[in-house]
Amino acid sequence: MRIVAALGGAALPRRGASVREAVRGLADLADGNDLVVTHGDGPQSAAGPALPPPGARPPGVIARELRRRLPSREVVALLTETVVDPGDPAFARPTRLVGRTYPAHDAGHLHAEHGWTMRRDGDFWRRAVPSPEPRDIVGLAAVARLVEDGCLVVAVGAAEGRPPAAAHRRPRRHARPRHRRRASRPPGHPGRTARHAPAGRLHGPQGGGGVPLRRVPPGRRRGDRLAHRGRRAPGRGRGHEGRGPVTGRRRDPARNDHTRWPASAVSRPPASVRRDWADLARPTPAPRRFEPAMAEHLPEPVRRWLHHALGDGVPLHGAARLRMHGRIRLGSWWPFEATQILRPPTGFIWAAKARVARLPVAGFDRYSGGDGEMRWRLLGALPVMSAGGPDITRSAAGRLASEFVLVPAAALSPFVTWEAVDGERAVARVAIGGSVHAVTLTVAPSGALATVTLPRWGDPGRGPFGEHRFGVVVHREADFGGCTVPASLSAGWWYGTDRWPEGEFIRFQIDRYEHF
Known part of the structure:
Protein backbone atom coordinates (compact mmCIF):
# COMPACT_ATOMS: atom_id res chain seq x y z
CA MET A 1 0.00 0.00 0.00
CA ARG A 96 4.33 33.56 8.23
CA LEU A 97 6.72 33.76 11.19
CA VAL A 98 10.28 32.59 10.45
CA GLY A 99 13.63 32.64 12.17
CA ARG A 100 14.61 33.31 15.77
CA THR A 101 12.75 35.38 18.35
CA TYR A 102 13.75 38.94 19.37
CA PRO A 103 12.92 41.17 22.32
CA ALA A 104 10.87 44.25 21.52
CA HIS A 105 13.75 46.74 21.33
CA ASP A 106 15.77 44.51 18.93
CA ALA A 107 12.67 43.96 16.78
CA GLY A 108 12.23 47.70 16.48
CA HIS A 109 15.84 48.14 15.31
CA LEU A 110 15.49 45.35 12.70
CA HIS A 111 12.31 46.91 11.39
CA ALA A 112 13.96 50.33 11.08
CA GLU A 113 17.27 49.07 9.64
CA HIS A 114 16.14 46.30 7.24
CA GLY A 115 12.48 47.07 6.70
CA TRP A 116 11.45 43.68 8.08
CA THR A 117 7.85 43.09 9.06
CA MET A 118 7.89 42.01 12.70
CA ARG A 119 5.01 40.32 14.51
CA ARG A 120 4.50 39.30 18.08
CA ASP A 121 5.04 35.63 18.96
CA GLY A 122 4.11 35.21 22.61
CA ASP A 123 6.27 37.57 24.68
CA PHE A 124 8.76 38.10 21.83
CA TRP A 125 8.85 39.15 18.18
CA ARG A 126 9.74 37.30 14.96
CA ARG A 127 10.11 38.19 11.33
CA ALA A 128 7.00 37.70 9.15
CA VAL A 129 7.27 36.84 5.44
CA PRO A 130 4.63 36.35 2.72
CA SER A 131 3.06 32.91 2.44
CA ARG A 170 -2.60 26.76 17.10
CA PRO A 171 -5.44 24.39 17.97
CA ARG A 172 -8.31 26.15 19.74
CA ARG A 173 -7.87 24.11 22.89
CA HIS A 174 -4.41 25.64 23.43
CA ALA A 175 -5.51 29.24 22.84
CA ARG A 176 -5.70 31.62 25.74
CA PRO A 177 -9.18 32.43 27.02
CA ARG A 178 -10.53 35.51 25.28
CA HIS A 179 -10.62 37.54 28.50
CA ARG A 180 -6.86 37.00 29.03
CA ARG A 181 -5.49 37.78 25.56
CA ARG A 182 -3.20 40.78 25.27
CA ALA A 183 -3.58 43.24 22.43
CA SER A 184 -0.55 43.41 20.12
CA ARG A 185 1.48 46.61 20.03
CA PRO A 186 4.25 47.63 17.61
CA PRO A 187 7.90 47.18 18.63
CA GLY A 188 9.15 49.81 21.02
CA HIS A 189 5.68 50.94 22.16
CA PRO A 190 6.03 52.13 25.76
CA GLY A 191 2.68 50.69 26.76
CA ARG A 192 1.33 51.40 30.24
CA THR A 193 2.55 50.01 33.50
CA ALA A 194 0.30 48.56 36.16
CA ARG A 195 0.98 51.70 38.21
CA HIS A 196 -0.83 53.83 35.59
CA ALA A 197 -3.49 51.29 34.69
CA PRO A 198 -7.11 51.87 35.67
CA ALA A 199 -8.55 49.48 38.23
CA GLY A 200 -10.02 46.30 36.86
CA ARG A 201 -7.59 45.95 33.91
CA LEU A 202 -4.71 43.56 33.50
CA HIS A 203 -1.42 44.47 31.78
CA GLY A 204 1.31 42.04 30.87
CA PRO A 205 5.04 42.58 30.41
CA GLN A 206 6.28 44.22 27.20
CA GLY A 207 3.52 46.83 27.45
CA GLY A 208 0.66 44.59 26.29
CA GLY A 209 -2.72 46.29 26.02
CA GLY A 210 -5.15 46.07 28.89
CA VAL A 211 -8.33 44.01 28.75
CA PRO A 212 -11.21 44.04 31.25
CA LEU A 213 -11.41 41.12 33.65
CA ARG A 214 -14.51 39.70 35.29
CA ARG A 215 -13.49 38.93 38.85
CA VAL A 216 -15.20 35.97 40.51
CA PRO A 217 -15.48 35.99 44.32
CA PRO A 218 -13.71 33.14 46.20
CA GLY A 219 -15.77 30.00 46.36
CA ARG A 220 -17.73 30.83 43.19
CA ARG A 221 -17.37 28.93 39.93
CA ARG A 222 -16.45 31.14 36.99
CA GLY A 223 -19.30 29.79 34.85
CA ASP A 224 -22.00 30.12 37.53
CA ARG A 225 -23.22 33.51 36.36
CA LEU A 226 -26.69 33.37 37.85
CA ALA A 227 -25.40 32.48 41.29
CA HIS A 228 -22.70 35.18 41.01
CA ARG A 229 -25.36 37.81 40.33
CA GLY A 230 -27.20 36.85 43.48
CA ARG A 231 -29.97 34.81 41.84
CA ARG A 232 -30.47 31.13 42.38
CA ALA A 233 -29.64 29.01 39.32
CA PRO A 234 -32.65 26.76 38.54
CA GLY A 235 -31.87 23.08 38.80
CA ARG A 236 -28.32 23.58 40.07
CA GLY A 237 -26.92 20.24 41.15
CA ARG A 238 -30.00 18.35 40.03
CA GLY A 239 -32.20 17.92 36.99
CA HIS A 240 -34.84 20.56 36.23
CA GLU A 241 -37.63 19.78 33.82
CA GLY A 242 -37.26 21.65 30.56
CA ARG A 243 -34.22 23.61 31.74
CA GLY A 244 -30.44 23.20 31.75
CA PRO A 245 -28.78 22.11 35.02
CA VAL A 246 -26.93 25.44 35.62
CA THR A 247 -27.99 28.22 33.28
CA GLY A 248 -31.75 27.71 33.51
CA ARG A 249 -32.15 28.14 29.73
CA ARG A 250 -34.82 26.07 28.07
CA ARG A 251 -33.74 23.16 25.92
CA ASP A 252 -35.03 22.67 22.41
CA PRO A 253 -37.58 19.83 22.82
CA ALA A 254 -36.70 18.53 19.34
CA ARG A 255 -33.06 17.99 20.36
CA ASN A 256 -31.99 14.81 22.11
CA ASP A 257 -28.92 12.71 22.72
CA HIS A 258 -28.98 11.57 19.08
CA THR A 259 -28.37 15.09 17.81
CA ARG A 260 -25.00 15.44 19.54
CA TRP A 261 -21.87 14.41 17.66
CA PRO A 262 -20.58 11.05 18.99
CA ALA A 263 -17.47 12.11 20.89
CA SER A 264 -16.56 8.44 21.42
CA ALA A 265 -16.28 7.91 17.66
CA VAL A 266 -13.94 10.62 16.34
CA SER A 267 -12.74 14.12 17.13
CA ARG A 268 -15.11 16.95 16.34
CA PRO A 269 -15.60 17.56 12.60
CA PRO A 270 -16.37 20.91 10.94
CA ALA A 271 -19.34 22.80 12.33
CA SER A 272 -21.31 22.28 9.11
CA VAL A 273 -21.05 18.49 9.52
CA ARG A 274 -22.14 18.68 13.14
CA ARG A 275 -25.17 20.73 12.07
CA ASP A 276 -26.02 18.14 9.42
CA TRP A 277 -25.74 15.42 12.08
CA ALA A 278 -28.15 17.29 14.34
CA ASP A 279 -30.61 17.82 11.49
CA LEU A 280 -30.54 14.15 10.46
CA ALA A 281 -31.04 13.07 14.08
CA ARG A 282 -34.23 15.00 14.76
CA PRO A 283 -37.13 12.76 15.78
CA THR A 284 -39.85 11.86 13.29
CA PRO A 285 -42.86 14.07 14.08
CA ALA A 286 -46.02 12.11 14.95
CA PRO A 287 -45.02 8.78 13.34
CA ARG A 288 -47.78 6.47 12.16
CA ARG A 289 -47.94 2.89 13.43
CA PHE A 290 -47.47 -0.08 11.17
CA GLU A 291 -50.52 -2.08 10.10
CA PRO A 292 -50.30 -5.12 7.81
CA ALA A 293 -52.75 -3.49 5.39
CA MET A 294 -50.15 -0.81 4.60
CA ALA A 295 -48.07 -3.39 2.68
CA GLU A 296 -50.87 -5.18 0.80
CA HIS A 297 -50.22 -3.32 -2.47
CA LEU A 298 -46.50 -4.21 -2.48
CA PRO A 299 -44.84 -7.23 -4.19
CA GLU A 300 -44.97 -10.48 -2.23
CA PRO A 301 -41.27 -10.49 -1.17
CA VAL A 302 -41.62 -6.94 0.17
CA ARG A 303 -44.80 -7.75 2.11
CA ARG A 304 -43.08 -10.77 3.62
CA TRP A 305 -40.06 -8.71 4.65
CA LEU A 306 -42.09 -5.86 6.19
CA HIS A 307 -44.35 -8.21 8.17
CA HIS A 308 -41.16 -9.85 9.47
CA ALA A 309 -39.30 -6.59 10.21
CA LEU A 310 -42.14 -4.52 11.67
CA GLY A 311 -44.54 -5.85 14.25
CA ASP A 312 -48.15 -4.72 14.29
CA GLY A 313 -48.35 -1.28 15.91
CA VAL A 314 -44.60 -0.47 15.69
CA PRO A 315 -44.04 3.30 15.12
CA LEU A 316 -42.83 4.07 11.60
CA HIS A 317 -39.78 6.11 12.51
CA GLY A 318 -37.85 7.68 9.63
CA ALA A 319 -34.34 7.74 11.15
CA ALA A 320 -31.99 5.51 13.08
CA ARG A 321 -28.72 5.72 15.00
CA LEU A 322 -26.45 2.68 14.82
CA ARG A 323 -23.39 1.66 16.83
CA MET A 324 -21.25 -1.00 15.16
CA HIS A 325 -17.87 -2.69 15.12
CA GLY A 326 -16.09 -4.88 12.62
CA ARG A 327 -13.16 -5.02 10.21
CA ILE A 328 -12.43 -2.90 7.18
CA ARG A 329 -9.96 -3.65 4.40
CA LEU A 330 -7.36 -0.96 3.75
CA GLY A 331 -4.71 -3.11 2.12
CA SER A 332 -5.13 -5.57 5.02
CA TRP A 333 -8.10 -6.08 7.32
CA TRP A 334 -8.17 -3.69 10.30
CA PRO A 335 -10.59 -3.36 13.25
CA PHE A 336 -12.93 -0.39 13.49
CA GLU A 337 -15.76 1.05 15.56
CA ALA A 338 -18.37 3.45 14.19
CA THR A 339 -21.53 5.39 14.89
CA GLN A 340 -23.91 6.22 12.07
CA ILE A 341 -26.92 8.49 11.77
CA LEU A 342 -29.23 7.45 8.92
CA ARG A 343 -32.31 9.19 7.52
CA PRO A 344 -33.27 8.05 4.00
CA PRO A 345 -33.52 9.81 1.59
CA THR A 346 -32.11 12.92 3.28
CA GLY A 347 -28.69 11.60 4.15
CA PHE A 348 -26.31 9.72 6.42
CA ILE A 349 -23.10 10.39 8.35
CA TRP A 350 -20.82 7.49 9.28
CA ALA A 351 -18.23 8.46 11.92
CA ALA A 352 -15.60 5.81 12.61
CA LYS A 353 -12.21 5.14 14.11
CA ALA A 354 -9.86 2.31 13.16
CA ARG A 355 -6.32 1.15 13.85
CA VAL A 356 -4.17 0.81 10.75
CA ALA A 357 -0.67 -0.60 11.26
CA ARG A 358 -1.22 -0.03 15.01
CA LEU A 359 -1.89 3.68 14.45
CA PRO A 360 -5.28 5.36 15.00
CA VAL A 361 -7.15 6.62 11.94
CA ALA A 362 -10.44 8.47 12.41
CA GLY A 363 -12.86 10.31 10.18
CA PHE A 364 -16.25 10.23 8.51
CA ASP A 365 -18.12 9.48 5.30
CA ARG A 366 -21.29 11.43 4.63
CA TYR A 367 -24.07 12.31 2.25
CA SER A 368 -25.90 15.36 3.57
CA GLY A 369 -27.16 18.59 2.14
CA GLY A 370 -26.95 17.02 -1.33
CA ASP A 371 -23.14 16.55 -1.11
CA GLY A 372 -20.90 13.57 -0.48
CA GLU A 373 -17.58 13.74 1.34
CA MET A 374 -14.87 11.58 2.93
CA ARG A 375 -12.39 12.96 5.45
CA TRP A 376 -9.91 10.80 7.38
CA ARG A 377 -6.91 11.66 9.55
CA LEU A 378 -4.03 9.71 11.05
CA LEU A 379 -3.18 10.35 14.72
CA GLY A 380 -6.02 12.88 14.73
CA ALA A 381 -3.96 15.39 12.73
CA LEU A 382 -2.36 14.01 9.54
CA PRO A 383 -4.76 13.91 6.56
CA VAL A 384 -4.76 10.50 4.87
CA MET A 385 -7.90 10.88 2.75
CA SER A 386 -10.02 13.88 1.87
CA ALA A 387 -12.36 13.64 -1.09
CA GLY A 388 -15.50 15.30 -2.42
CA GLY A 389 -17.02 16.38 -5.70
CA PRO A 390 -19.62 14.97 -8.09
CA ASP A 391 -18.20 11.42 -8.23
CA ILE A 392 -17.99 11.08 -4.44
CA THR A 393 -21.48 12.56 -4.09
CA ARG A 394 -22.94 10.10 -6.59
CA SER A 395 -21.23 7.15 -4.89
CA ALA A 396 -22.42 8.27 -1.44
CA ALA A 397 -25.98 8.59 -2.75
CA GLY A 398 -25.74 4.98 -3.93
CA ARG A 399 -24.65 3.89 -0.47
CA LEU A 400 -27.61 5.71 1.07
CA ALA A 401 -29.95 3.98 -1.41
CA SER A 402 -28.64 0.54 -0.39
CA GLU A 403 -28.96 1.30 3.34
CA PHE A 404 -32.63 2.31 3.37
CA VAL A 405 -33.35 -1.30 4.43
CA LEU A 406 -31.86 -0.43 7.85
CA VAL A 407 -34.88 1.85 8.35
CA PRO A 408 -37.72 -0.50 7.25
CA ALA A 409 -40.34 2.26 7.48
CA ALA A 410 -38.62 3.89 4.49
CA ALA A 411 -39.99 1.09 2.28
CA LEU A 412 -43.43 2.66 2.67
CA SER A 413 -42.24 6.19 1.79
CA PRO A 414 -43.13 7.90 -1.50
CA PHE A 415 -39.45 8.15 -2.52
CA VAL A 416 -39.38 4.33 -2.94
CA THR A 417 -41.38 2.57 -5.66
CA TRP A 418 -41.46 -1.20 -6.07
CA GLU A 419 -41.34 -3.68 -8.93
CA ALA A 420 -41.68 -7.45 -8.55
CA VAL A 421 -39.06 -9.79 -10.03
CA ASP A 422 -40.10 -13.20 -8.70
CA GLY A 423 -41.18 -14.84 -5.46
CA GLU A 424 -37.89 -14.03 -3.72
CA ARG A 425 -36.76 -10.74 -5.29
CA ALA A 426 -38.10 -7.23 -5.81
CA VAL A 427 -36.55 -4.03 -7.14
CA ALA A 428 -36.85 -0.80 -5.16
CA ARG A 429 -36.38 2.34 -7.21
CA VAL A 430 -34.99 4.79 -4.68
CA ALA A 431 -34.98 8.50 -5.57
CA ILE A 432 -32.01 10.33 -3.98
CA GLY A 433 -30.38 13.54 -5.06
CA GLY A 434 -32.16 13.81 -8.39
CA SER A 435 -31.21 10.24 -9.41
CA VAL A 436 -33.07 6.95 -9.15
CA HIS A 437 -31.15 3.92 -7.89
CA ALA A 438 -32.39 0.40 -8.70
CA VAL A 439 -31.88 -1.64 -5.51
CA THR A 440 -32.67 -5.37 -5.64
CA LEU A 441 -33.73 -7.12 -2.42
CA THR A 442 -33.63 -10.88 -1.96
CA VAL A 443 -35.98 -12.09 0.80
CA ALA A 444 -35.94 -15.54 2.38
CA PRO A 445 -39.21 -17.52 2.80
CA SER A 446 -39.18 -16.55 6.50
CA GLY A 447 -39.21 -12.87 5.57
CA ALA A 448 -35.58 -12.32 6.57
CA LEU A 449 -33.54 -10.09 4.28
CA ALA A 450 -30.80 -12.06 2.50
CA THR A 451 -29.01 -9.71 0.08
CA VAL A 452 -29.15 -6.15 -1.24
CA THR A 453 -27.55 -5.41 -4.63
CA LEU A 454 -27.40 -2.41 -6.97
CA PRO A 455 -25.25 -0.83 -9.68
CA ARG A 456 -23.34 1.77 -7.67
CA TRP A 457 -21.07 4.56 -8.89
CA GLY A 458 -17.49 4.18 -7.72
CA ASP A 459 -13.84 3.49 -8.54
CA PRO A 460 -13.00 0.08 -7.07
CA GLY A 461 -9.44 -0.98 -7.77
CA ARG A 462 -8.57 2.72 -8.26
CA GLY A 463 -9.84 2.53 -11.82
CA PRO A 464 -11.97 5.19 -13.50
CA PHE A 465 -15.31 6.03 -11.93
CA GLY A 466 -18.25 4.10 -13.30
CA GLU A 467 -21.15 1.85 -12.31
CA HIS A 468 -20.08 -1.42 -10.70
CA ARG A 469 -22.13 -4.17 -9.10
CA PHE A 470 -22.29 -3.57 -5.35
CA GLY A 471 -23.67 -6.05 -2.85
CA VAL A 472 -24.56 -6.41 0.83
CA VAL A 473 -24.90 -9.87 2.39
CA VAL A 474 -26.96 -10.28 5.58
CA HIS A 475 -25.61 -13.01 7.85
CA ARG A 476 -27.77 -12.43 10.92
CA GLU A 477 -30.70 -10.30 12.11
CA ALA A 478 -31.66 -8.92 15.51
CA ASP A 479 -34.72 -7.36 17.10
CA PHE A 480 -34.21 -3.81 18.42
CA GLY A 481 -37.29 -2.41 20.15
CA GLY A 482 -39.79 -4.26 17.96
CA CYS A 483 -37.89 -3.57 14.72
CA THR A 484 -35.98 -6.48 13.15
CA VAL A 485 -33.01 -5.32 11.07
CA PRO A 486 -29.79 -6.87 9.74
CA ALA A 487 -27.23 -7.13 12.54
CA SER A 488 -24.28 -8.91 10.90
CA LEU A 489 -23.34 -7.86 7.37
CA SER A 490 -20.57 -7.79 4.79
CA ALA A 491 -20.39 -5.52 1.75
CA GLY A 492 -18.23 -4.82 -1.26
CA TRP A 493 -17.88 -4.46 -5.00
CA TRP A 494 -18.39 -7.01 -7.79
CA TYR A 495 -20.92 -9.06 -5.82
CA GLY A 496 -21.94 -12.22 -7.65
CA THR A 497 -18.76 -12.35 -9.75
CA ASP A 498 -15.45 -14.10 -9.35
CA ARG A 499 -13.99 -10.77 -8.19
CA TRP A 500 -16.14 -10.65 -5.02
CA PRO A 501 -13.26 -11.86 -2.77
CA GLU A 502 -11.22 -8.94 -4.07
CA GLY A 503 -14.04 -6.39 -3.86
CA GLU A 504 -15.38 -7.18 -0.36
CA PHE A 505 -14.06 -4.44 1.93
CA ILE A 506 -16.14 -4.35 5.12
CA ARG A 507 -17.59 -6.82 7.64
CA PHE A 508 -19.44 -5.51 10.67
CA GLN A 509 -21.97 -6.17 13.39
CA ILE A 510 -24.55 -3.73 14.72
CA ASP A 511 -24.32 -3.58 18.51
CA ARG A 512 -26.94 -0.93 19.20
CA TYR A 513 -29.85 0.34 17.12
CA GLU A 514 -32.23 3.17 17.99
CA HIS A 515 -34.96 4.38 15.65
CA PHE A 516 -36.71 7.69 16.16
Missing part, protein backbone atom coordinates in the same frame (compact mmCIF):
# COMPACT_ATOMS: atom_id res chain seq x y z
CA ARG A 2 1.25 3.51 -0.83
CA ILE A 3 0.97 6.05 2.01
CA VAL A 4 1.62 9.79 2.01
CA ALA A 5 2.16 11.37 5.44
CA ALA A 6 2.10 15.18 5.53
CA LEU A 7 3.85 16.80 8.51
CA GLY A 8 3.32 20.55 8.77
CA GLY A 9 5.72 22.76 10.65
CA ALA A 10 3.36 22.92 13.63
CA ALA A 11 2.91 19.15 13.65
CA LEU A 12 6.60 18.28 13.99
CA PRO A 13 8.23 19.01 17.37
CA ARG A 14 11.50 20.88 17.29
CA ARG A 15 13.63 19.07 19.85
CA GLY A 16 15.57 16.06 18.64
CA ALA A 17 14.12 13.63 21.18
CA SER A 18 10.57 14.66 20.24
CA VAL A 19 11.37 14.28 16.54
CA ARG A 20 12.45 10.70 17.20
CA GLU A 21 9.13 10.03 18.93
CA ALA A 22 7.21 11.44 15.96
CA VAL A 23 9.24 9.37 13.49
CA ARG A 24 8.54 6.18 15.44
CA GLY A 25 4.99 6.12 14.07
CA LEU A 26 6.25 6.80 10.54
CA ALA A 27 8.59 3.81 10.79
CA ASP A 28 5.62 1.59 11.69
CA LEU A 29 3.76 2.92 8.63
CA ALA A 30 6.76 2.33 6.38
CA ASP A 31 7.12 -1.31 7.40
CA GLY A 32 5.86 -3.18 4.34
CA ASN A 33 4.42 -0.09 2.61
CA ASP A 34 5.56 2.58 0.16
CA LEU A 35 5.91 5.75 2.23
CA VAL A 36 6.33 9.38 1.16
CA VAL A 37 6.75 11.95 3.95
CA THR A 38 6.26 15.61 3.06
CA HIS A 39 7.31 18.36 5.43
CA GLY A 40 7.14 22.11 5.07
CA ASP A 41 5.24 25.10 6.32
CA GLY A 42 4.26 26.14 2.82
CA PRO A 43 5.99 28.47 0.32
CA GLN A 44 7.63 31.45 1.97
CA SER A 45 9.21 34.46 0.33
CA ALA A 46 11.25 37.39 1.64
CA ALA A 47 12.73 40.45 0.06
CA GLY A 48 16.44 41.04 0.54
CA PRO A 49 18.90 38.31 1.59
CA ALA A 50 17.76 34.80 0.75
CA LEU A 51 16.39 32.75 3.62
CA PRO A 52 17.62 29.22 4.24
CA PRO A 53 15.16 26.66 2.83
CA PRO A 54 12.35 26.44 5.42
CA GLY A 55 11.99 22.91 6.75
CA ALA A 56 15.25 21.72 5.13
CA ARG A 57 16.66 20.54 8.42
CA PRO A 58 13.58 18.62 9.69
CA PRO A 59 13.41 16.40 6.56
CA GLY A 60 17.04 15.47 7.14
CA VAL A 61 16.26 14.55 10.75
CA ILE A 62 13.27 12.48 9.63
CA ALA A 63 15.33 10.66 7.00
CA ARG A 64 18.14 9.91 9.47
CA GLU A 65 15.71 8.48 12.02
CA LEU A 66 13.96 6.37 9.37
CA ARG A 67 17.33 4.97 8.26
CA ARG A 68 18.16 4.11 11.84
CA ARG A 69 14.86 2.33 12.43
CA LEU A 70 14.66 0.67 8.99
CA PRO A 71 18.26 -0.16 8.04
CA SER A 72 17.14 -2.44 5.20
CA ARG A 73 15.24 0.33 3.38
CA GLU A 74 16.71 3.06 1.19
CA VAL A 75 15.66 6.48 2.54
CA VAL A 76 16.05 9.62 0.40
CA ALA A 77 15.60 13.22 1.63
CA LEU A 78 14.66 15.37 -1.35
CA LEU A 79 14.49 19.18 -1.44
CA THR A 80 11.72 20.36 -3.78
CA GLU A 81 10.54 23.78 -4.88
CA THR A 82 7.04 25.23 -4.68
CA VAL A 83 5.54 27.26 -7.54
CA VAL A 84 3.40 30.24 -6.53
CA ASP A 85 1.50 33.00 -8.33
CA PRO A 86 3.51 36.26 -8.45
CA GLY A 87 0.24 38.19 -8.23
CA ASP A 88 -0.93 36.43 -5.06
CA PRO A 89 -2.29 39.07 -2.62
CA ALA A 90 -0.41 37.29 0.19
CA PHE A 91 2.76 39.07 -0.95
CA ALA A 92 1.27 42.30 0.37
CA ARG A 93 0.38 40.74 3.76
CA PRO A 94 3.36 38.98 5.42
CA THR A 95 1.90 36.49 7.89
CA PRO A 132 1.32 32.70 -0.96
CA GLU A 133 -0.96 29.87 -2.07
CA PRO A 134 1.04 26.95 -3.57
CA ARG A 135 0.26 26.16 -7.21
CA ASP A 136 2.61 23.30 -8.05
CA ILE A 137 5.53 21.29 -6.68
CA VAL A 138 8.71 21.04 -8.77
CA GLY A 139 10.21 17.57 -8.56
CA LEU A 140 7.11 15.38 -8.31
CA ALA A 141 8.34 13.21 -11.18
CA ALA A 142 11.57 12.52 -9.30
CA VAL A 143 9.59 11.56 -6.20
CA ALA A 144 7.47 9.14 -8.24
CA ARG A 145 10.58 7.48 -9.73
CA LEU A 146 12.18 7.06 -6.32
CA VAL A 147 9.01 5.48 -4.92
CA GLU A 148 8.80 3.10 -7.90
CA ASP A 149 12.37 2.05 -7.13
CA GLY A 150 11.36 1.13 -3.57
CA CYS A 151 12.81 4.17 -1.77
CA LEU A 152 11.23 5.87 1.23
CA VAL A 153 11.09 9.53 0.24
CA VAL A 154 11.16 12.50 2.60
CA ALA A 155 10.37 15.68 0.64
CA VAL A 156 9.64 19.33 1.32
CA GLY A 157 6.27 20.60 0.15
CA ALA A 158 3.30 22.73 1.10
CA ALA A 159 1.00 21.37 3.77
CA GLU A 160 -2.25 20.20 2.08
CA GLY A 161 -1.95 22.93 -0.56
CA ARG A 162 -3.23 25.61 1.85
CA PRO A 163 -1.63 28.87 2.96
CA PRO A 164 0.62 27.81 5.82
CA ALA A 165 -0.64 30.57 8.05
CA ALA A 166 -3.86 28.56 8.43
CA ALA A 167 -2.00 25.26 8.82
CA HIS A 168 0.25 26.75 11.53
CA ARG A 169 -2.53 28.23 13.62
